Ligand code: FES
């Protein structure tokens with residue numbers, strides 16, 4: 001069966017899928033070598049990370065002329081620069097003389113791009129302007145040696161790059177995702193901080209930890225009082241997926257009658273600061289017909305109003321629902337109405353390591369709010385800096401990767417509830433040229 005035939009047989013694309021999956025068919029088998037083989041990791045670098053659109057940074061990093069940001073992905077380095085004409089451009093970070101990296105890190109106020117080795121200099125549009133002792137090169141035309149281009153584009157305040165200048169546009173790549181999220185108003189967010197750390201697990205193990213809610217009932221039991229993990233709808237596009245999780249309501253796993261105090265406590269323990277509350281307290285008295293979910297939505301509205309942000313046009317479900325987009329290959333976008341987290345996993349120094357970056361954004365009053373100045377935090381491996389729930393996720397990953405090293409484990413067995421992971425692997429197969437598909441099983445439709 002070709003990949004296309006496998007897809008047609010399963011026909012899950014463009015389909016709403018309940019969180020619990022279909023309940024028929026058989027587990028989807030994914031080969032384990034994809035997580036532990038250095039050879040496969042090389043293929044991914046060449047065919048995925050040099051070809052796909054990747055989240056790099058925020059518009060706040062490169063908001064004004066002369067701002068620059070170096071984005072690294074495995075061996076690749078892309079220089080993102082805001083030109084004096086206001087245009088955002090990206091270049092492969094390599095000097096056309098002998099290849100030296102031109103800029104490291106991030107900064108502002110530059111008027112040219114100068115290589116620190118022998119002083120070759122380009123303008124912010126990537127045009128070669130200066131070559132010391134030019135005579136020795138014979139005929140050297142500036143026009144022949146611009147900086148090598150990469151693609152750059154934005155969705156809301158998120159900056160994406162692509163090393164493949166022939167790639168499809170970002171708008172096409174993102175499929176229906178921007179339209180699906182338009183009501184959230186992606187332009188009003190500002191990036192306030194970025195956390196980067198290393199994790200002892202393959203980049204896919206890390207990314208997949210944020211691509212299903214199946215683990216909530218085991219790893220994050222304290223969340224069950226305030227999340228409907230069972231009816232969280234999922235939707236798949238060809239490359240990407242979304243899960244919409246309603247908070248402020250108890251999991252159906254807890255039974256029909258859940259004390260409002262349980263719901264309230266669970267929300268406070270896991271995300272109380274969204275209401276400005278960081279320790280347990282009695283649930284406020286409910287008016288006739290009022291739900292805890294409405295109380296929580298009011299609490300979130302109150303915090304936003306105090307910051308001058310009006311979300312009165314959004315209803316209780318919109319305010320309490322987390323919109324979790326999983327973008328191929330390695331991105332999880334967590335859109336709440338009050339904040340946005342963009343997380344991505346990149347290949348690390350070995351196949352058993354990854355680099356984890358989280359960009360944190362706050363909602364502001366309007367799309368023309370001033371830029372923020374994101375603070376960069378490089379955190380040593382193993383430090384728990386992400387908040388309770390994500391700390392639990394990251395902590396588990398070390399063991400997830402160690403288990404994958406056991407020689408008898410040749411395949412993983414996934415539920416249709418884990419459809420976003422399955423879909424990511426199908427897209428991975430297409431990018432890596434794996435045909436016919438190596439994945440078997442799956443739901444029968
Ligand atoms: S390597 Fe850049 S100027 Fe020589």
Ligand SMILES: [Fe+2]
Nearest residue numbers: 209220389393
């Ligand atoms: Fe989790």
